[in-house]
Amino acid sequence: MPAPTPVTRTPATTSPTGRTVVLHDVLDPLSGEREDVRLEVPGPAGPTTDVDGAGLHVLPGLYDADSHLPVLDLGLRESDRWRALAGGATAVTTALPWHLVRTRSLEAVTSFLAATTFPLVLPILSVSDSPSGAGFAAWLRDHGAQIRETWMPTIKLYSNDPFFRPNLEAVWEAGCRAAVYFYDRASFEQVAAEHAGPVHFRHVTSREMAEQVAARPDSTCQTSPHFLVEITPGRAGDLHVLPPVPGGADRDGLREVVTDRVDLIASDHNAPVHGNDGPGLDSEQFLLPALLQLVADGVLDLPAALAKATTAAAAVFRPAAGLPDSRIVVDPAGTGPAGLWPGQESRRAAFLGVPLAGTVLAAETAGTARFL
Numbered sequence: 001m002p003a004p005t006p007v008t009r010t011p012a013t014t015s016p017t018g019r020t021v022v023l024h025d026v027l028d029p030l031s032g033e034r035e036d037v038r039l040e041v042p043g044p045a046g047p048t049t050d051v052d053g054a055g056l057h058v059l060p061g062l063y064d065a066d067s068h069l070p071v072l073d074l075g076l077r078e079s080d081r082w083r084a085l086a087g088g089a090t091a092v093t094t095a096l097p098w099h100l101v102r103t104r105s106l107e108a109v110t111s112f113l114a115a116t117t118f119p120l121v122l123p124i125l126s127v128s129d130s131p132s133g134a135g136f137a138a139w140l141r142d143h144g145a146q147i148r149e150t151w152m153p154t155i156k157l158y159s160n161d162p163f164f165r166p167n168l169e170a171v172w173e174a175g176c177r178a179a180v181y182f183y184d185r186a187s188f189e190q191v192a193a194e195h196a197g198p199v200h201f202r203h204v205t206s207r208e209m210a211e212q213v214a215a216r217p218d219s220t221c222q223t224s225p226h227f228l229v230e231i232t233p234g235r236a237g238d239l240h241v242l243p244p245v246p247g248g249a250d251r252d253g254l255r256e257v258v259t260d261r262v263d264l265i266a267s268d269h270n271a272p273v274h275g276n277d278g279p280g281l282d283s284e285q286f287l288l289p290a291l292l293q294l295v296a297d298g299v300l301d302l303p304a305a306l307a308k309a310t311t312a313a314a315a316v317f318r319p320a321a322g323l324p325d326s327r328i329v330v331d332p333a334g335t336g337p338a339g340l341w342p343g344q345e346s347r348r349a350a351f352l353g354v355p356l357a358g359t360v361l362a363a364e365t366a367g368t369a370r371f372l
Contacts, residue, residue: 019046021369023053023329029302030059037329039362039369053329059288060306061090061326061363065313066202066222066266067284069094069121070273072104076116080271083341084119085372087267088288088360089309090326092119093317095126095156098136106143110150114321118363118370122319124179126156133163137170144174152319154179154200159187172197177220179317183242192216200316203227203243203268207253210261220263220316225290226281226350228255228265228299240347242279255299264313265291265305272343282348285341289356292332296357326365330358 023037037058064087069080071094084092101109113121125147127133140147140155147155153176157167160183168191171178179200182188191199192212201221204210213221226245236245254262267287270280291305300308314323335358338351346352362371 018042019044020048021051021371022048023051023056026053026056026058026329028058029332030306037327039329039364039371040367041369041371055331055333056361057330057332059088059328059330060310061324061328061365062088062288062291062306062309063313063323064089064092064119064267064269064284064287064309065264065317066224067092067094067269067271068280069269069271071113071121072096072100072109074273076121077271079343081118082372083269083271083282083285085363085370086285086360088291088328088330088363089267089284090119090328090363090365091122091319091323092284093122093124093152093266093319096123098125098127098133098139099131101125102139106146106150117324117365117368120321120324120365122317122321123151124154124156124317125151126158127161127167128158129161133161133167136163136167140170140174144170144176148174148176150320152317153177154317156181156202159183159191168197177316181242188212192219200263204262205243205246205254206250207257207261210254210257214261221261222264222266222313222316223254223258223262224266224268224283225287225294226283227251228258228294229290229351229354229356230297231350232353235350235352238347239281239350240279240345241281241350245350255294258308259300259304262308263316265308266313270348272345272348280348281350282341282344283350286338286351286356288328288330288360289335289338289358290351292330292357293355296334324365326363328360328364329362330360332358335359 021039025034026037127136155171156179158181177198181202198218201213204221213219267284269284294300337353
């Protein structure tokens with residue numbers, strides 16, 4: 001569906017820093033009520049523009065709680081902004097590798113990210129196997145309170161790290177939750193079977209995994225749309241991502257328990273960076289369309305789908321900065337088969353050829369709006 005056509009222009013007092021766009025009769029599908037959505041758009045001054053918004057929806061801005069952006073090396077790029085906004089995300093959590101953070105001022109990094117918007121970038125500390133995590137536990141004893149209180153009380157770990165166990169215990173000693181990616185089923189089973197401290201299990205891909213997490217005290221888990229949406233036959237084997245997309249019975253079983261057993265849904269987006277050969281999907285731009293498709297397929301109802309990428313995600317990760325007061329305007333119509341975005345590799349495009357629902361037209365945060 002093309003963008004709505006302005007129906008009238010009403011003279012109005014203008015600001016030297018922008019203009020007002022009023023979308024009339026927009027539906028809030030969560031409340032069932034219609035409202036006029038008034039958006040303040042920075043830029044050249046101009047009269048108020050009135051638009052017929054009867055075919056549009058207004059929804060809360062999403063929180064993508066698991067993405068990978070190269071902010072410490074490249075900053076927040078415009079391509080990162082547009083992918084997030086197209087996916088409905090007005091806030092994202094991105095992993096900042098410990099070995100890079102330790103050489104920088106925590107205060108300076110925190111201040112830089114606090115000033116980001118469209119989306120707001122919320123940092124989470126991560127520790128992997130390369131470079132070595134040997135000194136992490138000692139570093140965290142000195143900086144744990146600052147990370148917990150100014151970033152979030154959650155730290156990412158990877159089970160293939162030779163220092164995974166002491167680092168896991170250091171995270172608990174710092175009063176934080178460990179968000180773990182498990183490289184093998186044995187590591188998953190070992191941590192799932194013990195009750196030593198709080199764990200967020202990333203990337204559950206089956207009903208069995210979700211139910212194991214649900215049985216462990218003080219545990220939460222997440223999944224991603226590419227494990228829930230039925231992708232094009234044969235595509236799973238072509239994708240460069242960990243964990244692999246199993247599909248079939250695992251997908252069907254996960255769909256059956258996602259409402260009750262999975263705490264949050266996040267994209268696990270890996271931002272396109274030239275020369276990156278590691279696994280990961282370029283997927284954040286499809287977060288909202290994929291959620292709306294799951295609603296259309298009857299896998300989730302709309303309130304549950306949105307909660308898993310907003311309030312429920314925030315309840316697990318608990319970012320110190322909180323989520324911005326935000327909303328998005330969406331054309332809910334089906335968009336047809338998904339294509340490749342500029343610069344997107346086919347091996348990182350899980351939804352290539354998959355019909356999805358919904359197009360984000362505008363986002364608003366703290367009274368300021370952007371049109372896509």
